[in-house]
Amino acid sequence: MEPAIEIRDLRKSYGDVQALDGVDLTVPRGSFFGLLGPNGAGKTTFINVLVGLVRKSGGEARVFGHDVEADYREARDSIGLAPQEFNVDRFFPIREVLEHKAGYHGIPRERASERAEEVLKRVGIYDKRDTRFDWLSGGMKRRFMLARALITEPDLLILDEPTAGVDVQLRHELWETIVDLNQRGTTILLTTHYIEEAERLCDEVAILDSGRVLDVATPEALMDRGTDDVVVQLREEPTAVPDFAARDDRVESVELDGTMLVVTARQGGLVAPEVVSLLDDDGHEIVDLEIRRTSLEEVFVEMTRQGEERATPEVSSS
Amino acid sequence: MNVDTTGFLALLRREVLRFLRRPRNTFLPPFITNVLYFSVFGVILGERINEIAGVPYILFILPGLVVLGAISNAFENTSFNIFHGRWNRYIEEVLTSPLSYQTMVGAYVLAAAIRGAIVGTLIALIGAFFTTVGVVRPLYLVAFGVVITALFASLGVVAGLWADDFDDLTMLNQFILRPLVFFGGVFYSLNELPETVQQVSLLNPMIYMVNGVRYGFLGVSEVDPNASLAVLAGLTAVVITLDVALFRRGYGLSE
Ligand SMILES: Nc1ncnc2c1ncn2[C@@H]1O[C@H](COP(=O)(O)OP(=O)(O)O)[C@@H](O)[C@H]1O
Ligand SMILES: [Mg+2]
Numbered sequence: 001m002e003p004a005i006e007i008r009d010l011r012k013s014y015g016d017v018q019a020l021d022g023v024d025l026t027v028p029r030g031s032f033f034g035l036l037g038p039n040g041a042g043k044t045t046f047i048n049v050l051v052g053l054v055r056k057s058g059g060e061a062r063v064f065g066h067d068v069e070a071d072y073r074e075a076r077d078s079i080g081l082a083p084q085e086f087n088v089d090r091f092f093p094i095r096e097v098l099e100h101k102a103g104y105h106g107i108p109r110e111r112a113s114e115r116a117e118e119v120l121k122r123v124g125i126y127d128k129r130d131t132r133f134d135w136l137s138g139g140m141k142r143r144f145m146l147a148r149a150l151i152t153e154p155d156l157l158i159l160d161e162p163t164a165g166v167d168v169q170l171r172h173e174l175w176e177t178i179v180d181l182n183q184r185g186t187t188i189l190l191t192t193h194y195i196e197e198a199e200r201l202c203d204e205v206a207i208l209d210s211g212r213v214l215d216v217a218t219p220e221a222l223m224d225r226g227t228d229d230v231v232v233q234l235r236e237e238p239t240a241v242p243d244f245a246a247r248d249d250r251v252e253s254v255e256l257d258g259t260m261l262v263v264t265a266r267q268g269g270l271v272a273p274e275v276v277s278l279l280d281d282d283g284h285e286i287v288d289l290e291i292r293r294t295s296l297e298e299v300f301v302e303m304t305r306q307g308e309e310r311a312t313p314e315v316s317s318s
Numbered sequence: 319m320n321v322d323t324t325g326f327l328a329l330l331r332r333e334v335l336r337f338l339r340r341p342r343n344t345f346l347p348p349f350i351t352n353v354l355y356f357s358v359f360g361v362i363l364g365e366r367i368n369e370i371a372g373v374p375y376i377l378f379i380l381p382g383l384v385v386l387g388a389i390s391n392a393f394e395n396t397s398f399n400i401f402h403g404r405w406n407r408y409i410e411e412v413l414t415s416p417l418s419y420q421t422m423v424g425a426y427v428l429a430a431a432i433r434g435a436i437v438g439t440l441i442a443l444i445g446a447f448f449t450t451v452g453v454v455r456p457l458y459l460v461a462f463g464v465v466i467t468a469l470f471a472s473l474g475v476v477a478g479l480w481a482d483d484f485d486d487l488t489m490l491n492q493f494i495l496r497p498l499v500f501f502g503g504v505f506y507s508l509n510e511l512p513e514t515v516q517q518v519s520l521l522n523p524m525i526y527m528v529n530g531v532r533y534g535f536l537g538v539s540e541v542d543p544n545a546s547l548a549v550l551a552g553l554t555a556v557v558i559t560l561d562v563a564l565f566r567r568g569y570g571l572s573e
Binding site: 008014048051052053054055069072073076077079081083085086087088089090091092097098099102103105106107108109112126148 | 320321322324325327328329331333334336339354375403406407408410411412413415416417457564568573
């Protein structure tokens with residue numbers, strides 16, 4: 001079966017700006033896929049190519065095997081999009097906005113009304129059904145964006161920064177809804193610059209920077225590329241410490257500050273027992289041990305910082 | 319009902335409800351304007367103006383006023399709705415849907431034409447309040463009504479895609495639509511003009527619309543109604559084709 005999204009050498013330029021600079025990416029069916037990247041990386045442009053709001057300058061893009069230009073109707077019908085910027089019909093109460101959207105996708109009126117009620121209940125704004133979008137609070141607006149994306153029962157749900165400016169509680173509620181959908185088979189493409197969000201939710205993430213994919217991997221695999229700190233608190237200040245780096249090439253640096261020893265290494269959890277046993281052999285008494293795991297965020301910052309050094313940095317506000 | 323029909327009707331419904339629910343913005347202004355036109359031009363001035371082509375002045379201007387109301391409302395509906403949808407980006411609800419480009423254009427144009435037809439009918443009814451008016455050639459009236467509202471609805475699509483701000487739309491209305499209408503034989507007969515001006519006037523498409531609708535109501539026309547109808551229908555087909563091409567290209571719609 002075709003993957004949910006299949007992209008080959010996708011390009012988009014705005015004048016001199018290469019918003020997408022040869023993107024290759026495959027998002028498998030049923031996956032929870034994260035698209036990470038700093039502001040201006042090209043995430044929104046990428047998504048908008050899929051739904052037809054941006055015309056690509058080159059390359060190929062398919063959604064469930066449907067070319068986004070030649071078979072635009074099939075491609076668009078399989079996608080539910082909650083965009084980054086609000087783009088909701090402001091003349092109609094939100095229930096009717098949902099019914100209209102369902103109608104455009106060919107869902108008959110009665111069924112559309114039922115669906116509208118269902119999704120409004122699901123995101124918790126059913127009691128606001130007769131209100132117009134402009135009168136909803138910020139959090140409710142975000143909920144509504146999800147409801148509108150769900151009204152057509154899409155096979156591919158695309159969420160572009162769905163939790164931007166949303167409080168912690170709502171963020172967790174939205175996550176729960178999305179995870180539930182994913183477990184029932186909906187493919188999810190999530191863009192975010194909250195790395196923690198991706199780390200928690202995604203099976204796989206692509207790191208996008210300056211319109212290029214730097215890497216695609218599971219969050220765990222990416223984190224393994226970062227370095228952890230093994231922090232050891234010793235009873236007495238040592239005069240010398242063992243040469244850890246010579247014993248294990250995963251160790252990258254060792255720092256001693258009074259009685260606190262910090263060993264920085266890849267896969268710190270695996271290195272820690274060795275650190276302890278070497279210290280023990282040398283007769284040092286350990287009073288405390290802590291492993292500070294690298295976060296995906298640190299790996300991400302490191303990767304995209306390198307990216308910036310390679311490419312000319314773009315200043316962007318979006 | 320198949321998926322395409324459902325989608326078409328959904329967009330048509332949205333567009334029609336949009337103007338039906340705001341009668342104060344859509345129907346009240348033409349109502350007031352036309353009551354004024356009929357009172358001032360028809361009753362007060364009309365008394366002193368001789369019959370034109372064998373009809374009293376108030377009856378002579380009635381078809382022109384119907385045309386004016388119908389086409390400006392049809393034009394406003396598509397141009398405003400498409401422009402406003404772009405401006406506030408909610409047109410993306412339509413653009414990201416599986417509707418074909420033909421269906422999108424078809425629904426926008428039909429809804430706007432319906433608004434034009436309603437306003438045109440409203441004006442005819444106001445006219446009937448001031449004078450006795452019949453419909454001598456009903457089929458011609460309907461045919462011209464359909465073609466001119468569809469033509470201006472589809473021109474409105476182009477305007478709505480082209481405009482960069484509201485002023486652009488106002489400008490089109492003030493500097494193009496209005497002069498064409500006022501020199502389009504709404505208020506005077508072509509025969510009253512010097513020969514050369516008459517010839518130039520025949521380049522104005524409004525002449526054919528006004529005369530076509532006048533033929534429908536009164537059975538008199540200063541130009542051949544069949545030829546007018548054919549040319550206007552051809553023009554409408556061309557503009558609708560252009561609309562679809564613009565949607566497909568994403569002109570004004572996608573980056
Ligand atoms: N309509 C546009 N015109 C010109 N440049 C644009 C436009 N949209 C996006 N860009 C540029 O393309 C790049 C990618 O933007 P975007 O896809 O919005 O990034 P992200 O969503 O990752 O923040 C940025 O440099 C941005 O300034
Ligand atoms: Mg973005």
